[in-house]
Amino acid sequence: MRRYEGKVAVVTGAAAGLGRALALGYAGEGAELVVLxxxxxxxxxxxxxxxxxxxxxTTYRIDFS
Incomplete structure (x- = not known):
């Protein structure tokens, strides 16, 4: 079983850079993702x-500023 199997990870800033890297890392460990x-x-x-x-x-286009 992968580390985050059955879990949901929410990642902001997921369009590029560190946010994308984190989202892909969670996916690689079995998490379902909500990316913003x-x-x-x-x-x-x-x-x-x-x-x-x-x-x-699941994706959401959102401005947190």
Whole structure:
């Protein structure tokens, strides 16, 4: 069993950089993801990468500022 199997991880800033890396790391450990960012294109790319790893992913375009 992977470390986060059956868990849901919420990651902000997931369209690129550290946020994307964290989201992919959680996906690799079995978590389902909820990813958030203002950059829709990058967010869609991250979601596609997560789904390629066989994990469920929900995206929200949001501005936290």
């Amino acid at each position: 960012d203002i950059a829709a294109d990058g967010l869609d790319e991250t979601a596609a990468m997560i789904r390629e790893r066989g994990q469920r992913c």
